[in-house]
Amino acid sequence: MAAPFSIHKDEDIYFVELDTPGSSVNIFSRAAAAQIRQFIQSLKATDASLVVFKSTKPYSFLNGTELVLTASTRSLEDAAALSEDTRQAYRAIEQCPVPTVSAIHGSCFGCGVEFSLCTDYRVAADSFDTCFYMTELKDYYFPPIFGALEKLPRLLGLRAAVDFLLWGEKWRAEQARERNLIDHVLGAENFDSNLRAFLTCGALRNLCKRPILESRASLPANDATDRAAIRNRIDRLPVEQRGLYSLCFEAMLESLQGPCSHEFKRKSTAAFQSIFHSDAWRNATAFFFIRTMARTASLGTSSLIPSDPVTLRLPASGSEYARIFGDRRLQGLTVHRDAAIGRPELIGENAMRQPFDVQWGYAAEVRPGSVPLIYFPDGELYDVCEVFIAPESLPRFRSLLVLITHLGWQPLVRRMEGTSVLNTLIEAGASGLGHVHREAQQLLRAKVLRHSSQVDVAVSSLYDFPPSRGSFMSHFARAG
């Protein structure tokens, strides 16, 4: 298999470009860790003026480490052993004798964020798919272990660090710049040439090493109020989540005071150890796979890369979704607003027009007509949408549906008949989640949906069912 990074030098800048072989997203594998360490060990301060890390994989800068391996860990020792290669590689980047830059275009999740925190500078593309998100607590109920707990409070301040790390806020490039996570935003169109122009401009000629942990932390004036509000919010979390969230919050506070004390490290180790005996962590990790299974069941692929670029013609007025689709600049998506049309169209090969319908906002009666229908039951509130489509039309719409996942919704694909599954689940919710479970069982028995993971994802979105409880369908089946 090809090496994860390709490394080339242009004048006095090294470009280190990640393209994880055989995967639709970049992950920091053991092979990637070994390659980075070897490269940096061979580097001298006089070899180059900059080392720039970037991705050649569309839609992904760095999405994480090898989750398959993490899912088999049972103890802190297992986790430490598995993460040692990554830890050493990250340390090598921090200690690289040449100043380093992360040039981020595409998703930057979890240990991808932690990777970028090891470089001295961070720049990012202003596209909607360039998204910063700390997955660990929100998605996996697992503490970040590659430095985010120590670095983020120092870099962002306590409030923003908590929003990002504990509450799982997703930031696009401009938001990340406003909060000091990155240094500069670059235009996404022609990102590579914008990057090159930026790197070679005069202002960057005298870059120096800039380790985050050597910066002085500053406490905000309203620090005590902030801390009380955060602790209150932690106390309102599902019971199985409070321990880890409290621990991470205390670690963030401690990092603002200086190096963590021996006693704190001892307590943290014991608390982290307890995670490996908790159902919450196993459930949350399993939920990541459930989410991917739901997407695969709907789209017929787990890939997050559309096979073709997509062009849409959307009505020019009166449609909120058309504004959102147009405003969220996304690689591979071109949106034309046209006053002359009332129905959206997907422009396919040879300019062939594929009309479809969009229902934006809740409607009591949702049924497809003669063309595919995409139903967003509460606009942006829910991150799931329902797609009525005939199996033979799916290949033509698949790239659009993959892009809809990048725009923020998980498509729930079903046949072109019957009424809305999401409405069924929403209406059943008025009588409690037990009723939702019974309705979902009927939908699966009738094969309206392909797989139970699709229900799990819908319920997670509609009812905030926490990942730390795993599959909604399994949870209720166990509960009887």
Next chain:
Amino acid sequence: MMRDQTEILAKILQILDEVCPERNARATRSAQASLIDDYYIDSLKVAELSLLLEETFDVSVFLPHLIASVRDPHELTVGALAEFVQSNLAESV
């Protein structure tokens, strides 16, 4: 319904060829092959593989349960996967 271990193994190898076309050139297509080191399986492919196995064998095959059950990720071989499928099939009877 397929129950025979050889038949299950053959079907799994066929599905792995589909989901993970970039197999380690030095690895043999056998029960001993490692899902991680030879088939380069990642988290997205785990989900895709789970779904295809469920549809092929008409039984729940949630691979994260298999992954969580091993002490060492290198125990995740094609043979271990075949045993997992067979055990799920037996439980579903």
